[in-house]
Amino acid sequence: MNQNLQQLFTIAQKPERLCIGLMSGTSLDGLDIALCSFSGNGVQTSFKLINFTTIPYQDKFKDEVKQVFAKRHADLQQVTLLNAYIGTYHAELILQALAGWNIKPSEVDFIASHGQTIYHAPKHQHGQAGYANATLQIGDGDHIAVKTGIITISDFRQKHIAAGGEGAPLALYGDVILGSKPSENRILLNIGGIANLTYLPGDGNLSKVISTDIGPGNTLIDAACREYFGKPYDADAEIAYSGTVNDTLLEALLHHPFFNEQLPKTTGPELFNLEYVANAQQATRDLNIAKADLVATLSAFTARTIVQFIAKNFQVDDLHIFASGGGARNPYVMEQIKKALPKATIGNTSDIGINPDAKEAILFAALGNEALCGEPMPIGSNPAVLMGKFSFPK
Numbered sequence: 001m002n003q004n005l006q007q008l009f010t011i012a013q014k015p016e017r018l019c020i021g022l023m024s025g026t027s028l029d030g031l032d033i034a035l036c037s038f039s040g041n042g043v044q045t046s047f048k049l050i051n052f053t054t055i056p057y058q059d060k061f062k063d064e065v066k067q068v069f070a071k072r073h074a075d076l077q078q079v080t081l082l083n084a085y086i087g088t089y090h091a092e093l094i095l096q097a098l099a100g101w102n103i104k105p106s107e108v109d110f111i112a113s114h115g116q117t118i119y120h121a122p123k124h125q126h127g128q129a130g131y132a133n134a135t136l137q138i139g140d141g142d143h144i145a146v147k148t149g150i151i152t153i154s155d156f157r158q159k160h161i162a163a164g165g166e167g168a169p170l171a172l173y174g175d176v177i178l179g180s181k182p183s184e185n186r187i188l189l190n191i192g193g194i195a196n197l198t199y200l201p202g203d204g205n206l207s208k209v210i211s212t213d214i215g216p217g218n219t220l221i222d223a224a225c226r227e228y229f230g231k232p233y234d235a236d237a238e239i240a241y242s243g244t245v246n247d248t249l250l251e252a253l254l255h256h257p258f259f260n261e262q263l264p265k266t267t268g269p270e271l272f273n274l275e276y277v278a279n280a281q282q283a284t285r286d287l288n289i290a291k292a293d294l295v296a297t298l299s300a301f302t303a304r305t306i307v308q309f310i311a312k313n314f315q316v317d318d319l320h321i322f323a324s325g326g327g328a329r330n331p332y333v334m335e336q337i338k339k340a341l342p343k344a345t346i347g348n349t350s351d352i353g354i355n356p357d358a359k360e361a362i363l364f365a366a367l368g369n370e371a372l373c374g375e376p377m378p379i380g381s382n383p384a385v386l387m388g389k390f391s392f393p394k
């Protein structure tokens with residue numbers, strides 16, 4: 001028998017599995033590495049976050065990825081080189097993190113790697129006749145497996161698309177497993193580059209779970225900070241607080257068919273970028289807005305799209321919202337959300353035992369655990385599939 005299959009069989013039967021979940025998001029800030037242990041599967045899963053770190057990317061690496069990231073036209077050689085390079089680079093960062101935690105690679109049962117999204121193209125966004133939903137994550141799993149010596153599960157989004165989804169959000173599978181609570185209507189709201197949420201009804205009826213992207217999280221705020229202030233992001237919303245929201249521009253930003261698309265829907269910086277902002281400014285015929293006012297307006301845009309979505313789709317006086325992602329650290333955005341939804345309880349996912357910075361890396365670890373020993377779970381209209389491809393060190 002192929003020894004790799006034998007090893008998978010053994011790991012799947014262990015009472016507890018030690019694993020690493022990896023996320024490299026659209027903000028391109030760094031690699032999130034979560035060391036977790038899992039027992040069981042599906043709604044019977046129990047999980048512990050043992051260690052977590054985000055290793056920031058070097059500027060040179062960010063610049064190289066940005067050459068192809070969310071670009072309609074890119075150098076195919078660069079994409080090819082990056083696919084292998086990111087796999088090897090992520091493997092090096094994993095080995096570095098494990099050494100810091102005094103864990104030997106041989107102790108880890110598997111790695112679950114998201115890779116780096118370089119292009120996300122749901123049909124409603126690409127609009128090309130004859131083509132279905134599509135998405136592309138690079139950072140090849142074989143390179144991670146060979147370099148670390150650890151079985152690696154990767155490329156989770158393709159199966160979701162093959163089975164009729166948009167390849168995202170995948171958070172719902174982890175949110176149902178790790179974040180549900182009987183008799184409490186919950187929303188797990190992740191504000192990363194793009195904001196998304198999962199609604200978990202307190203009656204446990206999985207057919208009522210809703211999970212979708214909402215719109216921009218930090219991506220426009222970050223882009224404006226980079227472009228006009230030479231900063232990677234608006235730390236503690238200092239710039240937003242120093243500016244004033246331009247209501248006319250805010251209305252123009254809110255005017256886009258994406259916000260009326262059917263659920264579930266997904267998006268990315270392919271749509272929400274500085275060109276989107278420039279088009280909205282053109283529509284207002286006011287191109288001379290002060291740069292701090294622009295950052296304030298983009299921050300208000302993020303908060304407003306989240307608030308409008310929640311107010312339109314849920315009964316807010318019986319709702320517990322738990323935020324996560326880097327945007328949950330943006331006081332301006334969070335303040336506006338709390339002010340506009342006074343009847344909902346709003347906290348962050350640490351209130352329910354999930355580290356808000358680690359949440360997406362934990363999600364991929366949970367998806368890896370399902371790929372090894374779970375069963376497809378029907379949740380609403382979402383594809384009931386096990387996702388991920390297996391790579392072996394030998």
Ligand SMILES: Nc1ncnc2c1ncn2[C@@H]1O[C@H](COP(=O)(O)OP(=O)(O)OP(=O)(O)O)[C@@H](O)[C@H]1O
Nearest residue numbers: 025026027192193194218233236325326327329330
């Ligand atoms: N102290 C802070 N003040 C304001 N914003 C912050 C702060 N800390 C983090 N952020 C925001 O969070 C971003 C990083 O968020 P996160 O790591 O969740 O993104 P991501 O994982 O790349 O996103 P995605 O989930 O879309 O893939 C930063 O770029 C910044 O915009």
Ligand SMILES: CC(=O)N[C@H]1[C@@H]2OC[C@@H](O2)[C@@H](O)[C@@H]1O[C@H](C)C(=O)O
Nearest residue numbers: 117120168169170171192194196360
């Ligand atoms: C294609 C892609 O990488 N999408 C990401 C991105 O970041 C947030 C949002 O857009 C979400 O849809 C998704 O990631 C999370 C982990 C998800 O699939 O749930």
